[in-house]
Amino acid sequence: MALYGKQIDGLIDTGATISVLSSKMYLRLPESKRPDLSGKCGQLRVADGKVITPMGMAMFPLEISGKVMRCRMLVADIEIPAVIGYAFMRHNNCVMDVGRGTVEFNGETAKSYLESQRATSVFKLSLDENVVKPASSEMMIPTRIVGDIPVGHEAIINDGSSKLAKIGVLVGKSIFEPTSKVIPVPVANVTGSPQTLYKKTIAAECLVVRACHLKDIDESTDEEDEYLCRMEERPVGDESFPEHMEIIVESSKQHLVDAETKQLKKILKTNEKVFAKNKDDLGKTNLVYHKIDTGNAKPVKQAP
Structure with missing residues (x-):
């Protein structure tokens, strides 16, 4: 919509x-x-x-x-x-x-689309047919998405299969459209002997890329042009104010006078690194280490 x-x-x-x-x-x-x-x-x-x-x-x-x-x-x-x-x-x-x-x-x-498709950002590709890879060769092999087809403009191969890597077959990174029925994946056999790859073998793990397309300037409306002009006339301090903190200012300024609103923006700008842009922007540190004792439980996400 x-x-x-x-x-x-x-x-x-x-x-x-x-x-x-x-x-x-x-x-x-x-x-x-x-x-x-x-x-x-x-x-x-x-x-x-x-x-x-x-x-x-x-x-x-x-x-x-x-x-x-x-x-x-x-x-x-x-x-x-x-x-x-x-x-x-x-x-x-x-x-x-x-x-x-x-x-x-x-x-x-x-x-x-189903919410499960929209929520999927990490998914896997499996081989679509049996393939014999000649020694010391590179080629494209056909694969299909495992499970629900994720919704996104594009996806990228993030990691090759560790199972294929063990036999000397490496998977290259590439960008593709998740809606394609058959997805070609670049692979290389770096060994001196042929390798047989079997249908339904996991070839790679992929990530959905939420692509954004910029509107052509010639398509902008008069109202949008007017808005862009107002943006250009803003003071330098306002232009550099982080977008993800605008909501804090908008929800607070109804209780503040103009001078207090400016002071709030100054404080937020000074401490902008404290505020996460989204739930994935929470940062990390190597100053403190955390250990979880899982006993003899086996990994459920990926086998070692």
């Missing part, structure tokens, strides 16, 4: 009464397009039981398969870009076809 011409991912959640827009997505909208938020919206309990306070509520024009539908949404600090709740689904005659992977709103059909 799209919001003001920008494509976003949305989770259809029949367990959620109201729809929710990520505060990060809201703050990325040009100021001229951001609807004013109503502050009277209570609190929001998310799936893990945590209670969060939304920034507010407003009506947003969601575009689904080319048709614009108005959706009342809370704006809150959630992990995913948007959640489509039951109220919007019922009002717009939502019909889901899990078998075909489609969802319909007021007769307009759009492609949908």
Whole structure:
């Protein structure tokens, strides 16, 4: 679906009464397009039981398969870009076809994916057929994705199979589209004898790459040009302010005067390394070591 011409991912959640827009997505909208938020919206309990306070509520024009539908949404600090709740689904005659992977709103059909596909970021490739690798040779071998096909623009081979490495067959890194039925993988036999690779043998571990495509400058609208001009006129200090901390300022400034807001931004900027950009940006250290005694339990993620 799209919001003001920008494509976003949305989770259809029949367990959620109201729809929710990520505060990060809201703050990325040009100021001229951001609807004013109503502050009277209570609190929001998310799936893990945590209670969060939304920034507010407003009506947003969601575009689904080319048709614009108005959706009342809370704006809150959630992990995913948007959640489509039951109220919007019922009002717009939502019909889901899990078998075909489609969802319909007021007769307009759009492609949908299982959450397990969307959540998959690490997956494996297995050989699609038996292959005999000549000695000291390089070639492409056909593989297929093991399990659900992950959703993403592109994926990259992150690690070759340790099983193949033991027989002297190395897997090269490459980028590919996860939606391809057969995925060619570069491999090299570095031994002096032929090696037989068998069908369904795991060839590599891969990672989904969430690619972003920049809009061509010639396609920008007058409102976007105006917004970019305002961005260029900002003081240098504002341009360098971290985007992931804008939500702290936005949720706090209603209780502050202008001078206090500037002081808050200065403090946040000075200590920006303390704030994680996302859940994967928590950092690491080698100053403290932690040991977990697993006894005789075998690894469940990957065999040694």
